[in-house]
Amino acid sequence: MAGFNKTDELGLLKRLHSDGEQLTGSDRRGFLKNAMAMMGGAAGVALAPSVLASDNLPPNVPSWTRSLGTGVVTHPYGMPSKYEADVVRRTVPWLTADPISSISFSPIHKLKGIITPNGLVFERYHAGVPTINVEEHRLIIHGLVDRPLILTMDDLRRFPSVSEIKFLECPANGGMEWRGPQMEGLQFTHGMLSCCEWTGVRLSTLLAEVGVQSEGKWILAEGADGAAMSRSIPLEKAMDDTIIVYAQNGEPLRPEQGYPIRMLNPGWEGNTSIKWLRRLEIGDKPWYQREETSKYTDLMPDGRAREFTWVQECNSVITSPCPENPFKGKGWYEIEGLAWTGKGKVKAVDISFDGGVTWRPTQLKGLVLSKALTRFSIMHNWQGEPLLLQSRAIDETGYVQPTLSQLRQSRGVNSIYHKNSIHTWQVTESGSVFNVQLS
């Protein structure tokens, strides 16, 4: 078995000592000069002065290098490090009358890239997470069809499958902020948002199988949870890109996400993507179920309600800095965030350092996929100046993320849902970050 290499240990310590002596004075200025020289372009290298702070003493060979760790048999299903115990979903106790019908928020301030790991995908349910026996669960497709069907989960897996990376967002995301800044951190202002690779069968494939009759225009999707959560889905969406999902980031769908199967309506408000899906009924008109009349409609200033407001329109937020990720000292930082739109791809994201007076383009990083989270980034050398940070996303249809006042002008302040306006973080001279709204 591999043991510790004594010779190497001594060699390393010697080298560390030698290096440590060099990390002072002129060298420090050398680093900064180098960092600045490379910042000619927007994507240049950015080394913060703190990198050379005097508390960065060379470490000794640590205890974990002097000992054996844990073996492979100890974690058949892996978990995060105990040092990341704060990277968890969180709830807001007062948000709903009971935690059995509530929501948990993804820690998006701690996440990178565009994939949300399965353990941290936000949850919303109306009667708790049911524990469903996959062997007993069935999907029933009936109504205005030529050949009604009852499918086992094994049956479903025999159809051709698709895998797509799509965001999922509750339309109430940001809903507490209509009337003023209420939540302290990014996890709660924007954390009803996740993005996974979803695998399943296109609903259009199943509908071809049952044969939708000519008068069939709507589909009732019904969950097997205690709320029998249900929504009316127009046939056009079902034939476009709806997926009956059974896997999430590769593995079987998680219980909180609808195990064993859920609907996924890419780009649409999350509650239409019915979880624990048990029944699809094809009809000629919407059903006007409880969760699309008393809830998930938008109360306008004149007292009327907008209904069937399915699409999650273009939105964005800066994830670093944010209240949970303040600046720690002066120097270079990567300012980055997430943008998304239910209408296709994000085309561009601009950033403002002065509360929307002037704007600069950011770089879109990595994959830019339709109806998926998209990362944007810009380097910034922060020298202690106060900032009013904003991001403004534009999607491929030309839709521009509105300001809060624009959104209030058209929708008033009675709404809970679909608040996609430009968000503001105030950065103080100390580097602290606060959730504010500009008048």
Place this chain on the structure above:
Amino acid sequence: MAGFNKTDELGLLKRLHSDGEQLTGSDRRGFLKNAMAMMGGAAGVALAPSVLASDNLPPNVPSWTRSLGTGVVTHPYGMPSKYEADVVRRTVPWLTADPISSISFSPIHKLKGIITPNGLVFERYHAGVPTINVEEHRLIIHGLVDRPLILTMDDLRRFPSVSEIKFLECPANGGMEWRGPQMEGLQFTHGMLSCCEWTGVRLSTLLAEVGVQSEGKWILAEGADGAAMSRSIPLEKAMDDTIIVYAQNGEPLRPEQGYPIRMLNPGWEGNTSIKWLRRLEIGDKPWYQREETSKYTDLMPDGRAREFTWVQECNSVITSPCPENPFKGKGWYEIEGLAWTGKGKVKAVDISFDGGVTWRPTQLKGLVLSKALTRFSIMHNWQGEPLLLQSRAIDETGYVQPTLSQLRQSRGVNSIYHKNSIHTWQVTESGSVFNVQLS
């Protein structure tokens, strides 16, 4: 709070009863006719006869619909359903002398899409998984550089980051199969394979910061584990696409994968992607460390060893059916699998039903990314005939996955590593699937 809707329950039961009566005789033939009619194209709808088996009786409203589930506060970090308890990493006890220096295999027979969820990424370590305190960990960059550096993990996060979906594979994947078919299932023949979205800082960014001297041509990467696992990496790779990774599928890197940081050399054998990375030393020649001399070299028939065989060449395997996923009765199935290459993108995957005598093209599904897992798929109406299933991948460089005899001719049978030859599954008349090798 949302309760159960009594009216709906009665309505549902009535409808189910009505549907159930229709699921016999002529309708069953109708379904099949429909399914067959739609199979004109390779991507047509495929309904298996079993969908209408008589044991598919309409279920009653199940217990989980008649009760409340668990609330949001009960799972700050989510886990899979108890009904998927068999979707776990597994080990082969005899593979190494001790589980502290061993490997676990991803359950790739149960996974879909291209992302491997973090809890199921295969593991390989040489002295166990260390428990590293992120606050105390440092990355040291020194040697033939102008400005040596010691970075905290917070420092590292201030550099511009990249997020990329890349596969990771142990070069020993399939290594037990050089001399004959030894492992019974796909998890063990090909499970040293995973694919994640990795986030971190390009090594080239850090090297620009320290200033590599002109004689600097190689980099020693050293881990902080008890084995001080280390490999020599040529500067060309480091300047090309190597990433110093701190996040995996969005969240902080997992302990088994190198928490808090690891190297990632996309497309290269997994052990070069040093985990628990603590030190990068720039030198003028390779170090010839233990794990690149006595191990991770390929013993040729003439007794010489190939060294620095970094690239994982083009490979593929059918994931369904496989020994763990047999055919359950006649009818249509989606035959699918994974292909990958360390040289860029997969260009095409062919499939043979007759042990390589004839080949048919498959469809590449979803994202086709450089140095990432790629899904291929073809529909097949299995009528009980025995099959010898093979897949053969071709990458964008024109490299064609070799047959086993081609590989043996050039490499002999002494090797453990880099066995990327065409794999054969034998499907018997009962639908069972066996790992075989053709002479």
